[in-house]
Amino acid sequence: MAVVAEEEEEEGGNRMPAEYHGDAVRIAIASGKGGTGKTTLATNLALTASRQGRSVAYLDCDVEEPNGHLFLKPEILQRTSVGNLIPEVDEEKCTHCGQCGEICQYSAIVCLGQKVLVYPELCHACGGCSLVCPTNAITEVPREIGVLETGHAGPIHFVHGLLNVGEAMSPPVIRAVKAATPAADLVLVDAPPGASCPVIESVRGSDYVVLVTEPTPFGLNDLKLAVEMVRVLELRFGVVINRADVGDDEVLRYCHQDGIRILAEIRDDRRIAEAYSRGEMICAALPDYRALFTRLLEALTETASAAADGRQPGRARCRPEREPPR
Secondary structure, eight states, X not given: OOBOOOOBOOTTSOOBOGGGOSSOEEEEEEOSSTTSSHHHHHHHHHHHHHHTTOOEEEEEOOTTSOOTHHHHOOEEEEEEEEEEEXXXXXXXXXXXOOHHHHHOTTOSEEEETTEEEEOGGGOOOOOHHHHHOTTOOEEXXXXXXXXXXXXXXXXXXXXXXXXXXXXXXXXXXXXXXXXXXXXXXXXXXXXXXXXXXXXXXXXXXXSEEEEEEOSSHHHHHXXXXXXXXXXXXXXXXXXXXXXXXXXXXXXXXXXXXXXXXXXXXEOOOHHHHHHHXXXXXXXXXXXXXXXXXXXXXXXHHHHXXXXXXXOOOOOOOSSOOOOOOO
């Protein structure tokens, strides 16, 4: 049977899974574009935290193309079907009044003459059509759209979702991933790229968002979109610049001019690419990077904990100060 992730309303209208309430520090790793190094950052932060003896949960919310498992290599202990509710019409009760089609903003249900057509791929499972039906001819039935897998990678709690091929909407699977969050001191959310609905669903409810970018024109353009998104959501955030010693200084200039905190800069190192291609963790393959991830984790934890408590974060940094470009 398909499961549907439930949400509850938080003060201020920010909806998030009930499992997110508690003392866990919740950090989301996101970016405006793909290929910037989100998963590399998220998995190595998870490994770093686990080596410190902390209880950590890694949630891969990039359900269209999850790849955290390639590096963490978890043991999957449970696999569950995930779905949403779609309308099913009882033609014997239906009077073909058309009210169901009028309320649907996505044309997932349409009344054409004496026939009602349902397009499951377009349905957002709001339930509006069943509510307005005057003859109670519409019931909601579950439809599988993906799967949820949970397990562990050593001491790291592991959760990821897999959207079925051909499905258009990933937020229901992302909600299921977040609803399956195990009890942990630190929750790391590996978000999908971009700034659309799947990303918003992944990052909301987080104490802090890390935006990973690269110093290229595309990286800067998509970073600006991601920054606009987290500001609309009123989430605290900072930037990690990956492959920081290539490209130009425009990303650095933008962050300084806009008052955006740069959390870390990771240089373009061929050894990182080689380890990545082998499915190896940077912290395991290249011990000289362990200090960088340790400092970054400390800075993120302090800042996210302050955000969760409503305090102003300190100025702990994980990299030397750089003067803004002139």
